[in-house]
Amino acid sequence: MRVAIxxxxxxxxxxxxxxLTDICREQGMExxxxxxxxxxxxxxxxxxxxxxxxxxxxxxxxxxxDGAKQLRKVDPDVPLVFVTSLARYAAKGYEVGAVDYILKxxxxxxxxxxxxxxxxxxxxxxxxxxxxxxSVGFVRIPLISLLYAEVNLHRVLYxxxxxxxxxxxxxxxxxxxxxxxxxxxxxxSYIVNLRHVRKIETEYVTVGEEKLKIxxxxxxxxxxxxxxxxxxxxxxxxxxEELYFYLLRIVYMFWQIIASIIFALSLKRRKxxxxxxxxxxxxxxxxxxLLGFLAIQLIYGFYEVFGKYPMLYSIMNLITHxxxxxxxxxxxxxxxxxKPITIIYVSVAAYSLQNIGNMFHFIIGLINPSLQFPSLVxxxxxxxxxxxxSYVPLYVAAYFIFARRASDVxxxxxxxxxxxxFLFLVVILSLVIIRSFSTAYSKQNExxxxxxNVCNIICCMTVLFVQFLLAKEVLKKHETDTVRHMQEMKLxxxxxxxENIDIINLxxxxxxxxxxxxxxxxxxxxDYLKQLSESIEIYDxxxxxxxxxxxxxxxxxxxxCVKNKINMTVMADGSQVSxxxxxxxxxxxGNALDNAIEYVMTLPAEKRLVKISVAAQGSLxxxxxKNRYExxxxxxxxxxxxxxxxxxxxxxxxxxxxxSIAQKYGGSFAVYKENNEFVIGIVLPKK
Numbered sequence: 274m275r276v277a278i279x280x281x282x283x284x285x286x287x288x289x290x291x292x293l294t295d296i297c298r299e300q301g302m303e304x305x306x307x308x309x310x311x312x313x314x315x316x317x318x319x320x321x322x323x324x325x326x327x328x329x330x331x332x333x334x335x336x337x338x339d340g341a342k343q344l345r346k347v348d349p350d351v352p353l354v355f356v357t358s359l360a361r362y363a364a365k366g367y368e369v370g371a372v373d374y375i376l377k378x379x380x381x382x383x384x385x386x387x388x389x390x391x392x393x394x395x396x397x398x399x400x401x402x403x404x405x406x407x408s409v410g411f412v413r414i415p416l417i418s419l420l421y422a423e424v425n426l427h428r429v430l431y432x433x434x435x436x437x438x439x440x441x442x443x444x445x446x447x448x449x450x451x452x453x454x455x456x457x458x459x460x461x462s463y464i465v466n467l468r469h470v471r472k473i474e475t476e477y478v479t480v481g482e483e484k485l486k487i488x489x490x491x492x493x494x495x496x497x498x499x500x501x502x503x504x505x506x507x508x509x510x511x512x513x514e515e516l517y518f519y520l521l522r523i524v525y526m527f528w529q530i531i532a533s534i535i536f537a538l539s540l541k542r543r544k545x546x547x548x549x550x551x552x553x554x555x556x557x558x559x560x561x562x563l564l565g566f567l568a569i570q571l572i573y574g575f576y577e578v579f580g581k582y583p584m585l586y587s588i589m590n591l592i593t594h595x596x597x598x599x600x601x602x603x604x605x606x607x608x609x610x611x612k613p614i615t616i617i618y619v620s621v622a623a624y625s626l627q628n629i630g631n632m633f634h635f636i637i638g639l640i641n642p643s644l645q646f647p648s649l650v651x652x653x654x655x656x657x658x659x660x661x662x663s664y665v666p667l668y669v670a671a672y673f674i675f676a677r678r679a680s681d682v683x684x685x686x687x688x689x690x691x692x693x694x695f696l697f698l699v700v701i702l703s704l705v706i707i708r709s710f711s712t713a714y715s716k717q718n719e720x721x722x723x724x725x726n727v728c729n730i731i732c733c734m735t736v737l738f739v740q741f742l743l744a745k746e747v748l749k750k751h752e753t754d755t756v757r758h759m760q761e762m763k764l765x766x767x768x769x770x771x772e773n774i775d776i777i778n779l780x781x782x783x784x785x786x787x788x789x790x791x792x793x794x795x796x797x798x799x800d801y802l803k804q805l806s807e808s809i810e811i812y813d814x815x816x817x818x819x820x821x822x823x824x825x826x827x828x829x830x831x832x833x834c835v836k837n838k839i840n841m842t843v844m845a846d847g848s849q850v851s852x853x854x855x856x857x858x859x860x861x862x863g864n865a866l867d868n869a870i871e872y873v874m875t876l877p878a879e880k881r882l883v884k885i886s887v888a889a890q891g892s893l894x895x896x897x898x899k900n901r902y903e904x905x906x907x908x909x910x911x912x913x914x915x916x917x918x919x920x921x922x923x924x925x926x927x928x929x930x931x932x933s934i935a936q937k938y939g940g941s942f943a944v945y946k947e948n949n950e951f952v953i954g955i956v957l958p959k960k
Contacts, residue, residue, distance in 0.1 A: 274304045274392075274417075277323040279315050279340065280356065281332045283308075285377065289327060289356065292384040302415070303435060312340025318655040319347045324417065325391040327375075330357040341369035352391040403450050405431065405440045412438050416455065420481045422447050422464040434481070457498035460488035467499050475586070519565035520647040522593065526561035528630060528664055529601050530554055532623035535672050540609040540619065553604035560600055564593050594705045598624055617698065624701055625733040626671050632726040632733075634663035640723075675737060700736055704729050818887070820847025822855035823862060827885065830866045838878045839870060845887035849894045852960040853938065861934045862898070864927035865953045869900035872951065876901060884950075894957045902951035906944075931955070 274297050280286035290306040297304035309315040312328070312335045326344065330337035341353060355374035372394055373387040404413050414431055423430040429442040447464055448456075456464050459478050463485050472479035473496070478487050487495060543549060568589060602620040609616065637659055638645030646660040707725060816827045827843055834841040850858060866883065873881040884899040928944070931953065935942040940957035 275324045277326045279309045279328040292381045325352045327354045352394045354387045459495045522561040522565045529627045532626040536619045536622045543610045549608045625736045629733045630664040630667050818845045818847030822858040823847040826859045826862045839881040841883045843885045849889045865898035896955040898953045899950045
């Protein structure tokens with residue numbers, strides 16, 4: 274006898290528990306007493322495990338009468354006894370089907386009378402007792418204690434919660450003895466007490482702590498009998514098996530799609546994206562229904578084969594997982610305009626996330642089958658809530674930890690080699706295989722199944738972290754390599770520019786002398802000679818700062834400025850940066866001036882102004898390059914200066930190169946806006 278005592282007074286609860294335990298022992302019954310401090314603790318979540326409920330009426334919060342009304346909504350048949358200090362509180366007991374009430378202080382006689390009423394109702398519900406003849410004589414078996422009967426040839430083993438009783442008999446005789454309202458055959462050898470069914474699966478039914486095989490021929494009748502019994506006892510109906518197979522695959526596909534969307538948010542979308550997206554989701558969900566239908570047809574069509582070789586069920590699940598992965602990946606190809614390697618990278622991350630949530634919920638279902646969703650047993654609000662809690666917080670966390678940085682995915686996939694992504698696919702496939710096959714061979718060992726699934730979760734989390742940590746390192750290395758390559762190119766450009774400027778200056782010097790001779794020739798056009806002299810003066814006016822490398826870069830950029838009507842002012846003491854290498858000077862000033870010139874070229878000619886300043890103060894050298902700037906500075910998601918160019922794929926590295934050189938010499942770097950001017954400011958320590 275399993276009794277729930279709902280009493281806020283610990284002393285009264287202990288007193289009643291002691292009386293009921295003594296009474297059950299005197300009547301030869303095993304008993305289990307569970308004490309709850311209030312109705313909420315007993316009802317949420319409600320488990321129909323008690324044979325009787327003894328409830329105090331007057332309690333803080335939800336009182337006994339309200340608690341009884343809530344109890345009847347989920348279990349209209351369990352015997353209920355009120356415990357109260359005043360009889361008038363129990364006068365409305367008939368409204369909730371109470372079988373009796375006990376006045377406080379509780380006496381053993383009152384408890385015995387109430388328990389007798391409870392036992393009588395339980396007997397009517399469960400059919401009372403059966404008497405069988407065993408090797409030790411006649412044995413009276415309470416039906417409430419009988420788990421199942423096992424028939425083997427002409428022997429019948431009655432498995433009870435107090436032991437196994439061996440008798441002679443046949444299946445037909447045993448079926449006649451046991452009441453059909455409470456017992457049903459799950460195969461040709463077992464008759465199960467429906468009251469003790471904890472879980473039903475495709476091939477097995479869990480009775481108490483044991484798993485019994487369900488035969489193809491008996492399964493439909495057994496499920497109907499269990500449905501009828503659960504409905505009679507107030508526990509709700511079983512889910513239709515076909516609906517279960519459909520829902521199982523739809524749920525799996527649904528979370529796979531959501532995970533893919535999370536990681537694909539930053540990918541480049543194709544035209545008519547909404548139509549493509551809706552169509553792809555519809556196709557994937559329709560596919561999941563088809564997979565459920567095919568699974569049912571295979572299992573029903575080859576039931577005996579599947580029962581004999583459970584590995585086939587695992588192979589079917591493996592194929593299902595692969596098909597779902599392929600179709601969701603195909604949907605990403607339809608919706609997003611990215612290279613195949615990028616799509617596969619996103620799909621692997623999405624599958625890892627979905628697999629973590631799926632296995633986490635599966636472990637919860639192993640620990641407590643009533644919280645599994647979808648399930649063949651009745652669905653409760655608690656099971657749906659646990660199902661959502663297994664995924665939603667995980668997906669939200671993944672979005673903030675990983676998916677918000679998924680804008681780097683496309684860049685990383687470009688850098689990744691195909692073998693690296695292939696390695697991730699192999700890891701995921703291995704996890705699917707382990708999970709699918711462990712399911713078939715861990716039905717009798719829940720600890721093994723939980724262990725394998727925990728290992729699977731750890732592996733999937735490792736895949737996610739490796740993907741994104743590796744992404745960060747790859748991007749960092751890519752940027753470093755690009756900056757270094759640019760600096761090398763700047764060095765070559767500096768050497769070429771220096772040679773060209775020297776050659777031009779030499780030629781210009783010779784031309785000036787030749788023009789002086791030509792001016793004496795009156796037959797030449799004076800205006801033409803004047804224009805030619807002015808042009809030569811431009812090339813011969815090399816800027817001298819006291820540093821050859823700085824002279825080269827400023828002279829080079831000044832030629833472009835003069836040609837494009839850009840006013841460049843130079844106030845630079847080049848000797849202050851003599852401790853820097855020529856290539857670093859050329860790269861730093863070249864990138865800064867290129868950035869300034871490129872922007873002012875978008876302005877009217879009268880606003881095109883670029884300023885260069887190099888000065889020393891104490892042990893510090895200050896470098897600034899300024900240009901006219903209209904508008905506000907914009908920062909990207911990383912807090913860095915955003916490019917104003919439409920195609921930003923290869924931009925931004927000039928600023929990074931400047932910053933890298935400043936850090937190389939132990940200096941600091943900043944960009945800011947001041948008095949309608951964009952400023953690149955660098956402060957270096959003298960060396």
